[in-house]
Amino acid sequence: MTTSAPEPLLALSDVNTFYGQAQVHFDLSITVGRGHIVCLLGGNASGKSTTMKIILGLVKPRSGEVTFDGASLIGLTTPQIVRRGIASVPEARRLFADMSVRENILMGAFVRNDRDAVAQDLDRMLTLFPKLGQRLSQRAGSLSGGEQQMVAMARALMSRPSLIVMDEPTMGLSPLYVDRVLELIRTINQEGVSVFMVEQNASLALEIAHEAYVLQTGKIVLSGPARALKDDPRVRDAYLGGAEAA
Amino acid sequence: MSSWLDYTINGLIVGNVYALVAVGLALIFGVSRLINFAQGSIYLVGAYIGWVAVVQLHTPLPLTIIFVAAVAALVGLIIERFGLRPLQNSVRIAPLLATIGISFVLDQLVMLTFSPNPRALPSQLPDVRFQVGGGTIGPLDLLIAGVGISSALLLFVFLRYTKLGWAVRAASQDRDAAMQMGVDVNRVNQTVFGIAAALGGVSGLLVGMYYNQIDTAMSLQATLKGVVAEVVGGAGNVPGAVVGSLLLGLVESYGVAVFGTSYRNLFAFLLLVVVLVLRPNGLFASARQAPPEPLTGTFIAPSRPVRIPRWGLAVAVALFGILPLLPVSFYVLQTLINAWLLGMLALSLTLVAGTIGQVSLGHAALLAIGAYTSALLSLTLSVPVGLAIIAGGLMSAALGTLLISPSFRLRGHYVSIATLAIGEIVSLVILNWESVTRGPIGISGIPPLSLFGYDLISPASVYWFAFAVMVVLALLQARLLGSHLGRSFRAIRDDDIAARAYGISLNRYKSLAFIFGGFAAGVSGGIAAHLYSYINHETFNTQQSILALTVVILGGLGNVVGAIVGAVALVGLPEIFRIAAEYRILIYGIVLLLLVRFRPQGLLGTI
Numbered sequence: 001m002t003t004s005a006p007e008p009l010l011a012l013s014d015v016n017t018f019y020g021q022a023q024v025h026f027d028l029s030i031t032v033g034r035g036h037i038v039c040l041l042g043g044n045a046s047g048k049s050t051t052m053k054i055i056l057g058l059v060k061p062r063s064g065e066v067t068f069d070g071a072s073l074i075g076l077t078t079p080q081i082v083r084r085g086i087a088s089v090p091e092a093r094r095l096f097a098d099m100s101v102r103e104n105i106l107m108g109a110f111v112r113n114d115r116d117a118v119a120q121d122l123d124r125m126l127t128l129f130p131k132l133g134q135r136l137s138q139r140a141g142s143l144s145g146g147e148q149q150m151v152a153m154a155r156a157l158m159s160r161p162s163l164i165v166m167d168e169p170t171m172g173l174s175p176l177y178v179d180r181v182l183e184l185i186r187t188i189n190q191e192g193v194s195v196f197m198v199e200q201n202a203s204l205a206l207e208i209a210h211e212a213y214v215l216q217t218g219k220i221v222l223s224g225p226a227r228a229l230k231d232d233p234r235v236r237d238a239y240l241g242g243a244e245a246a
Numbered sequence: 247m248s249s250w251l252d253y254t255i256n257g258l259i260v261g262n263v264y265a266l267v268a269v270g271l272a273l274i275f276g277v278s279r280l281i282n283f284a285q286g287s288i289y290l291v292g293a294y295i296g297w298v299a300v301v302q303l304h305t306p307l308p309l310t311i312i313f314v315a316a317v318a319a320l321v322g323l324i325i326e327r328f329g330l331r332p333l334q335n336s337v338r339i340a341p342l343l344a345t346i347g348i349s350f351v352l353d354q355l356v357m358l359t360f361s362p363n364p365r366a367l368p369s370q371l372p373d374v375r376f377q378v379g380g381g382t383i384g385p386l387d388l389l390i391a392g393v394g395i396s397s398a399l400l401l402f403v404f405l406r407y408t409k410l411g412w413a414v415r416a417a418s419q420d421r422d423a424a425m426q427m428g429v430d431v432n433r434v435n436q437t438v439f440g441i442a443a444a445l446g447g448v449s450g451l452l453v454g455m456y457y458n459q460i461d462t463a464m465s466l467q468a469t470l471k472g473v474v475a476e477v478v479g480g481a482g483n484v485p486g487a488v489v490g491s492l493l494l495g496l497v498e499s500y501g502v503a504v505f506g507t508s509y510r511n512l513f514a515f516l517l518l519v520v521v522l523v524l525r526p527n528g529l530f531a532s533a534r535q536a537p538p539e540p541l542t543g544t545f546i547a548p549s550r551p552v553r554i555p556r557w558g559l560a561v562a563v564a565l566f567g568i569l570p571l572l573p574v575s576f577y578v579l580q581t582l583i584n585a586w587l588l589g590m591l592a593l594s595l596t597l598v599a600g601t602i603g604q605v606s607l608g609h610a611a612l613l614a615i616g617a618y619t620s621a622l623l624s625l626t627l628s629v630p631v632g633l634a635i636i637a638g639g640l641m642s643a644a645l646g647t648l649l650i651s652p653s654f655r656l657r658g659h660y661v662s663i664a665t666l667a668i669g670e671i672v673s674l675v676i677l678n679w680e681s682v683t684r685g686p687i688g689i690s691g692i693p694p695l696s697l698f699g700y701d702l703i704s705p706a707s708v709y710w711f712a713f714a715v716m717v718v719l720a721l722l723q724a725r726l727l728g729s730h731l732g733r734s735f736r737a738i739r740d741d742d743i744a745a746r747a748y749g750i751s752l753n754r755y756k757s758l759a760f761i762f763g764g765f766a767a768g769v770s771g772g773i774a775a776h777l778y779s780y781i782n783h784e785t786f787n788t789q790q791s792i793l794a795l796t797v798v799i800l801g802g803l804g805n806v807v808g809a810i811v812g813a814v815a816l817v818g819l820p821e822i823f824r825i826a827a828e829y830r831i832l833i834y835g836i837v838l839l840l841l842v843r844f845r846p847q848g849l850l851g852t853i
């Protein structure tokens with residue numbers, strides 16, 4: 001893993017978010033360096049998924065700035081943000097349950113118009129996720145949780161994003177699948193895609209991440225290189241604190 | 247005497263027509279979780295545009311169809327863009343109410359432009375019939391079948407093989423996820439509204455040709471039939487909507503064959519209620535439960551209600567109480583009597599729709615039950631009018647609650663559909679149960695209002711009577727809302743799942759609300775019957791249900807004083823401005839639209 005700081009690809013600075021009266025983020029600042037895997041850790045209801053929604057434009061912050069590739073994302077709609085090169089693996093996968101696996105994966109390429117290259121990328125996904133080959137015409141809703149996670153990741157990659165944001169990609173998976181998913185995230189990253197992921201499973205996530213942030217009831221309480229945080233007792237404390245607050 | 251084959255052909259043809267409406271409803275529901283009550287109005291517009299094309303422009307048939315589809319699609323796009331898109335972030339029931347307002351506006355515009363008289367819409371096709379087995383089939387039947395089948399095919403190809411079609415499907419399965427793939431949901435909405443409107447408009451044209459007659463009453467009927475077919479097929483399920491439509495067409499056609507024409511609609515609505523109660527997801531859905539979350543939530547916009555001090559209310563009551571002693575015209579009293587009657591209905595609806603969150607679209611049925619009970623008791627059994635009116639209230643409370651009770655487990659939009667259907671069923675039963683209700687002839691010679699043997703003939707006495715009854719009902723309701731019971735009602739409205747978790751029995755509380763509300767509405771209907779001296783199955787119609795809903799939204803849902811203020815405003819203002827009767831419904835529609843958009847909490851605020 002590199003230690004030199006790359007130029008920032010995504011930056012949230014001093015973001016404050018509210019749902020009605022309730023404040024969810026307090027001066028949140030997070031940076032994802034180009035080519036990095038950055039992990040956001042935190043207990044239940046600490047505001048992790050909301051951070052994803054801010055990045056994707058699904059929720060608007062009350063104040064603060066979000067920049068991607070040097071340009072502000074504030075005021076853009078979700079489809080516009082996606083077209084800038086951010087793909088997502090949402091919490092609980094959110095596949096299109098009644099569409100086939102093939103259609104789901106191709107939906108990921110919705111913003112692209114280069115049909116031939118899309119077809120090639122579909123083949124590439126089948127080498128990356130070999131299991132999906134036999135399932136292409138199956139209803140996505142009928143897949144197992146692990147298989148659905150594979151489809152969600154393939155779908156996200158199909159837009160050829162420069163950044164993928166993932167919300168708890170290992171949630172509800174068997175240990176075998178958890179390892180596989182983490183391995184895949186590393187592979188994706190090595191192919192040049194930056195990754196911003198939300199996780200509750202701190203120890204595993206820190207294995208593959210370059211940098212990590214710990215979120216506790218809407219505030220960043222710790223951040224730094226993943227390697228340093230891995231052994232930091234405060235990670236566990238903050239973590240438990242967050243879980244208790246929830 | 248027609249053969250069974252004829253009835254089958256007729257059922258399938260009519261089913262095809264319904265399918266054109268229902269498919270559009272299903273597409274829209276799929277993408278926006280919205281039941282588009284304006285769909286029938288677009289169908290109406292289609293029929294009249296068709297009339298203009300055929301009779302005035304003399305366009306050839308293919309051009310007529312294209313012209314109608316294009317104009318209807320344009321209307322659909324306008325509705326989506328200006329009527330619904332601004333409501334994207336409002337409470338779930340807001341767009342539904344907006345479509346109701348839009349449908350009032352469109353229907354009235356058509357009526358004002360073309361007059362309410364029926365018109366003939368010639369089919370431009372040769373009038374020949376071919377013998378097929380034991381039945382006959384004509385060119386128009388073939389045209390309708392052809393349009394139905396080719397629309398279905400086109401739609402299938404669109405959804406399956408085009409990028410926009412994929413976007414529509416993705417958005418209807420998971421809107422947020424579709425956005426995260428880069429799908430522009432506004433464009434998807436526009437697309438489905440355009441398609442739905444084009445199909446609906448063509449459907450209106452074909453129906454007009456089929457019966458060689460069009461009139462403005464077609465609109466509500468079409469919406470209702472489309473909704474029935476769509477719900478039977480499973481809301482949001484496009485192929486289901488087609489099958490549901492054909493099924494509905496056949497059920498109606500066979501029903502007519504056995505029982506006669508006036509039963510046609512009764513079968514449609516019974517089918518709807520049975521499906522809603524037994525399989526709210528439609529006949530083809532696997533799970534036996536209504537679609538979750540997006541349908542819940544009521545129209546209660548958070549607000550700080552306007553507090554009117556007690557003495558202020560007392561002064562207002564006193565002022566209105568002595569009004570007949572002042573030199574006011576008969577006309578003013580007449581207007582206010584109507585306002586008090588509507589106020590009672592609004593009290594009922596504001597409790598049911600506002601306080602406990604069951605947005606009823608069939609409240610006029612409660613008026614009808616009270617009116618018929620009171621009229622028949624006093625007329626045939628010579629029960630004193632005062633007692634008869636109370637009996638009418640009790641009957642409305644009992645029967646209304648009984649009729650709605652199978653639907654207690656429904657939520658959100660489904661409650662609205664069920665109440666609408668039940669309202670229609672009541673009116674159809676009144677129409678068909680001739681031995682008791684005298685059917686279409688109606689009941690005439692209903693004795694005038696009287697109290698302890700004294701007839702209330704003078705306008706002042708009628709005024710006092712209606713006003714006093716309304717004030718008593720309002721006081722009772724205010725007491726009720728301040729009690730523990732009222733808090734439980736609101737808990738159910740705000741979160742029925744949590745309420746259930748706290749051990750609140752939903753059915754019991756919903757029953758209590760409908761019993762109280764049914765009584766108030768029944769009393770209002772009873773008084774009206776003795777006041778009008780003549781009633782029939784159309785005296786208390788869906789328009790009044792919607793008017794009552796507009797009143798309670800205007801006043802502020804759940805707000806007792808608001809209901810009465812709303813009634814006075816909606817009855818009184820058109821009188822003050824001397825607005826001609828035919829423009830009033832138009833105004834009500836516009837008021838509803840403006841309220842939903844700009845002041846969902848109403849004048850006095852929701853409680």
Ligand SMILES: Nc1ncnc2c1ncn2[C@@H]1O[C@H](COP(=O)(O)OP(=O)(O)OP(=O)(O)O)[C@@H](O)[C@H]1O
Nearest residue numbers: 019020024042043044045046047048049050051200
């Ligand atoms: N749409 C919403 N409206 C109101 N409050 C919300 C909404 N979404 C989330 N919240 C609240 O905001 C807080 C943060 O939610 P968020 O989903 O971001 O947490 P999270 O860290 O992802 O939790 P989890 O680990 O359970 O997924 C929670 O208290 C939640 O209840």
Ligand SMILES: [Mg+2]
Nearest residue numbers: 048049050091
């Ligand atoms: Mg989350």
